[in-house]
Amino acid sequence: MTARDWQPARLLHPGGPLGQHDPARRANSALLAVIAGAPEVGRAVLAPLGAPAGTITSFIDVPFERDGRRVVVDGVVRVTTDDTTWTALVCVASGCDVLEPDRSATYRAIVRTYGFDALVMVSNDGSKAGEPAAHNEVHWTWTNLIAAAARCSDLLRDQSPEYAWLIDEVVHFLNDPASGVLEPAEQAQQEQPPLRAFVTKASRVFATVRRRAASLAVSTAGVTWMAAAFAFMLVENRNPERDISFGDGLWWSLSTITTVGYGDIYPLTPAGRIVAGITMFVGISTFAIVTARMADRLRQSAAGTNRNEPDSSSTGSTSSPSRTV
Structure with missing residues (x-):
């Protein structure tokens, strides 16, 4: 399967057969779709890895060959510019799942084998966010990613209210217990959800006050x-x-x-x-x-005006005699 056959990540992923991992796949697809569709979120997630500024695309359930067997990774994020393509694998654990060492090692091996640029790991284990990692790895918690999406929505609310509303719906879905996203990674962390719920509600109140200040x-x-x-x-x-x-x-x-x-x-x-x-x-x-x-x-x-202005090089090429017949 080539890159053009990969399955794009969608906000509303239909999922596979009904089962335990179906909500997690939908949440993973929604996250990857927001990373690709919201440039501010994508830059916040990928900037620590040195990703270039360009067009972001994301894919879900991408198959690779590893030691003669088929391995399906959670996601792939690509940043395309005029002269380069930057690619990162995405390894996701939601709810009480953890990033097992064998699973992380498999993802790292695929990154090396296929010459990809980085590895993004997402889970609810906040302790891993502070661990030393290779220069091409970053670990994000679901809480941090949801907060980044909420900030992006706040910035876009006046300029593009429909777009902000769509991101708000994704944030609401990821925060909902039915999505299975924001559950602690360890039994010892069971006492944290009330505090996390308080922080989440406080951040929403602060965002509302700031928006209507x-x-x-x-x-x-x-x-x-x-x-x-x-x-x-x-x-x-x-x-x-x-x-x-x-x-x-x-x-x-x-x-x-x-x-x-x-x-x-x-x-x-x-x-x-x-x-x-x-x-x-x-x-x-x-x-x-x-x-x-x-x-x-x-x-x-x-x-917004600067983003909508055409690039000088593209403007020049459009008006050049070689492009007009």
Whole structure:
């Protein structure tokens, strides 16, 4: 079987006959499809191995010959550029499965025999991620890969919401217990899933807050504007010399939260100054968050424009007389 006959990895792999390893094969295919389809995820996974920047393709259940017998590897990832092809084998263990030494040795032998460039190993055994490995090997945990996909989705949400939604669905599938992916590799690690679940949920909450930071900041500023106006009116009117109406409070709160400080109305009581300090802090934070969000959108827009610009060499070849008949 040649490379052109290899089976491409798909997000929705039909699987083989129903059995114990069917969910694992579907999860493996989804992972490889995301590596190929999401450049940010692919670069994060393959960059430690020195993979070039190029077009990534991935395959699942690829057969090879090893010592006269047929060996089917979990996956193959290829990066193609104008002048080279970089290939890595992918060895996957999900759930409670571990990467047995004999299995890892077989994959390494295939890498050497066929002249491939690297070996990517994936499992739930976090201890192996810190072990010394050859220069052409890297070990990733499922948790790290799922987190990388979630970050990629967060970056693409404004630029390509449909694409981000698709990655979110894959992340949801891999996180689901029915996929059989995020189970501990050893019995001694059985107490870790609650902590991992907490970390996963916390990361989702953080990603949601980060994604909606600007709208949350503006909403908080609006609530603070009204609340500060009411609080300012209450605390300042305790001073017999003050006669602050709610309209005066709104004007003062607006000028304070925007950090303008018009100066015609200002707090005299200690409580009023505390309200002013809180209002100014919320105003400064809101402008900082909104400015950062706008800058991030401009950066993403510029990055998308650069990716869509045709390469100068390809442009030149298209307009050359030899290509126009």
